[in-house]
Amino acid sequence: MTLLWQDSYKIGDADIDAQHQKLFDLVNTFLAATDKAGLTLGAMRLFKYTREHFAHEESLMRKLKYPAIKAHVAQHNALLSRLNAVADSIYKDTLDRADLASFLSDWLVQHIGNCDTKLAAYIKLQ
Numbered sequence: 715m716t717l718l719w720q721d722s723y724k725i726g727d728a729d730i731d732a733q734h735q736k737l738f739d740l741v742n743t744f745l746a747a748t749d750k751a752g753l754t755l756g757a758m759r760l761f762k763y764t765r766e767h768f769a770h771e772e773s774l775m776r777k778l779k780y781p782a783i784k785a786h787v788a789q790h791n792a793l794l795s796r797l798n799a800v801a802d803s804i805y806k807d808t809l810d811r812a813d814l815a816s817f818l819s820d821w822l823v824q825h826i827g828n829c830d831t832k833l834a835a836y837i838k839l840q
C-alpha cells in the first residue's frame with residue numbers, strides 16, 4: 715500500500731506542491747509502520763503536518779479573499795475528522811489499512827485535482 719506521487723499532481727505553486735509531496739511521503743511512512751507504536755507516531759506526524767499544510771492554504775485563501783474558501787475549508791475539516799478517527803482506531807486495534815490507503819489516495823487526488831488546482835489558478839491571477 716503505497717501512494718505514488720506523480721508530477722501530474724503538481725498545481726504550479728512550488729510551496730504547495732512541495733507540501734503535497736511531503737504529505738504523500740508521510741502517508742506512506744505511516745502505512746508502512748509495522749507495529750502500534752510506529753502507527754501511532756506516523757499518524758501523529760501525518761496529522762500535525764496535514765494541519766500545518768491546511769493552515770498554509772487557508773491563510774493564503776483568507777489573505778487573497780478567495781471566493782471558494784468555505785467549500786475548500788470544509789474538505790480540509792472532513793479529512794481532519796477522518797484522521798482523528800484513525801487515531802482512535804489505532805488505539806482500539808481496528809485500523810483497516812487498505813481501506814484507509816484507498817480513502818487517502820482518493821481524497822488527495824480528488825482534492826488536489828479540484829480544490830487545490832482552482833486555488834493555484836486564483837493565486838496566479840493575483
Ligand SMILES: [Fe+2]
Pocket residue numbers: 771786790825829830
Ligand atoms: Fe487544500
